[in-house]
Amino acid sequence: MTSTANPALSADELRAEIVRTRAALGATVEALAAKADVKARMKDATGELADRTKARALAAADITKARAVAAVRDPRLRGPVPLAVLGVAAAGVAALIVFGLRARR
Incomplete structure (x- = not known):
């Protein structure tokens, strides 16, 4: 492993650089571990999708x-046809809710 460090650095400066490098490496490892955890990412995405579906x-x-x-x-909208249309619309909304909840499982 080659080093690009300045040979004129003092021991304290080298220790401080090592601490910074370790912190950066730790953050990188945590980010990679989070990306590699596909199960957790899918669970989060599924939860977000379910929340959006419920809201809609x-x-x-x-x-x-x-x-x-x-x-x-x-009074202009009273009668069997407008009420039937509203009934179909309400049934459609209910079906969306039921199927949306079932698809989440």
């Missing part, structure tokens, strides 16, 4: 609920 499903459910309330209150 809840947002869609809120929008559907708001539209259903508006449809019930709006």
Whole structure:
């Protein structure tokens, strides 16, 4: 192993350089170990995906609920067809939530 250190460095300066080098090497080893832990990385990614899916499903459910309330209150939208459309939309949101949760397992 070749050294590029200055031969004029004092012993204290060399010790300090060794300490800095060890700290940098330790940080590098920790970073490599984290990258190599595929199982932990996949678990983190799966958790993040599940959280995003839940948030989207809840947002869609809120929008559907708001539209259903508006449809019930709006006399122009009363009747079997608009309510059927809302029912299908609500069932679709429920299916997204159920299948999203099952896919996570």
